[in-house]
Amino acid sequence: MFYYYSIVSKPLTSTLIEKETCPVCSKKGTIEVILYMKFAAAIIPMFGLGRPTSVHCTECGHEIKSVNTPILAEAFSQKKYSPGIINAIKNIKANHKRTLWQLVYPWSLMILLGIAMICGLVMQYSVKHTNSQNSEMLANPKIGDIYKVTIDSMYLLNANTMGSKNSQTLFKIVAIKNDTLLMVRNKQKKEGIGVKENEWSTFSRENNAFESIPHKISLKGIAENKELFEFFNQKKIDSINKTDLVKSTNPLHFSKSIARIPNFNGIEVVERK
Numbered sequence: 001m002f003y004y005y006s007i008v009s010k011p012l013t014s015t016l017i018e019k020e021t022c023p024v025c026s027k028k029g030t031i032e033v034i035l036y037m038k039f040a041a042a043i044i045p046m047f048g049l050g051r052p053t054s055v056h057c058t059e060c061g062h063e064i065k066s067v068n069t070p071i072l073a074e075a076f077s078q079k080k081y082s083p084g085i086i087n088a089i090k091n092i093k094a095n096h097k098r099t100l101w102q103l104v105y106p107w108s109l110m111i112l113l114g115i116a117m118i119c120g121l122v123m124q125y126s127v128k129h130t131n132s133q134n135s136e137m138l139a140n141p142k143i144g145d146i147y148k149v150t151i152d153s154m155y156l157l158n159a160n161t162m163g164s165k166n167s168q169t170l171f172k173i174v175a176i177k178n179d180t181l182l183m184v185r186n187k188q189k190k191e192g193i194g195v196k197e198n199e200w201s202t203f204s205r206e207n208n209a210f211e212s213i214p215h216k217i218s219l220k221g222i223a224e225n226k227e228l229f230e231f232f233n234q235k236k237i238d239s240i241n242k243t244d245l246v247k248s249t250n251p252l253h254f255s256k257s258i259a260r261i262p263n264f265n266g267i268e269v270v271e272r273k
C-alpha cells in the first residue's frame, strides 16, 4: 500500500545514571538513557513499534546502545550492559506514563482509516435505509404526501421550446382514486436538478403555495418509472387510436411524463407528516 515509508523514533524522556561510569572517558554520572516512541510513518504515522531506548555518554559521545537495536538482538545481548544500565532502562520504561496523545499518535493513520471505514458503513446504512423508506412510501401513497421532483421545462405548458432546462419543485397529493393520484404543483420552481436535500428547503409547504388545479398522475408510473405520468384528458384519449390491445391495456400509453423523481442516493424524496 505504501511504497515510501520511514521508521521514526521520537524522544519521550531521558535520565542520567548517577552511579554509572563511562567505559571510554571514565567520567561518572554522564551516561544518559533516552526513551523513545517508535513508529512507521508514510507522511503521517501509520503504526506503533514500541518504546525503544538508547544509552550514550553525554561527555564523550560514546554510544553504548543504539535506538535502532532490534528487539531480538537486545534480548540476547542483555549481558553486554552493566546492571546499572539494565536497571535504568527498566526504570525509565516503568516510570514514564504516556499521555493519551503519545499512545494514539503513532497509530494516527490506522485510527483515521478506522474512523473513515465506520463513517462509510454508517453512511451506506443510512442511504440504504432512506432509499427503502422512499420506495415504500412511493408504492403506498397517502394524501398530503409531498414529492420532491425535477421537471424538464420541455414538459411545461408554456415551455420555451428553445432548449430544455431542469427545474425542481414540489408536488403534493390531494386525493387518491385507485391508480390515479391527484397532485398539485408548487407555484415556485427553481433551476437545478435537485440532488441535495437543501435545494428544496426554499419552497413553502403551505397549501396556498400550491396551484389549485390538480394533475392526474399515474401511481404505476411513480412506482415503476419514478416519473410523474399525467393522464391525458378524455378528448385527447378519444383521439388516440385504441384498437391496439397492448396500447389499451397499458395505462401509461394515455399519459405523458411531466416530472421525474430524482435518483434517491440517500435523499428523502417523499415528505410525510
Ligand SMILES: [Zn+2]
Binding pocket: 022, 023, 024, 025, 026, 027, 030, 057, 058, 059, 060, 061, 062
Ligand atoms: Zn564518555
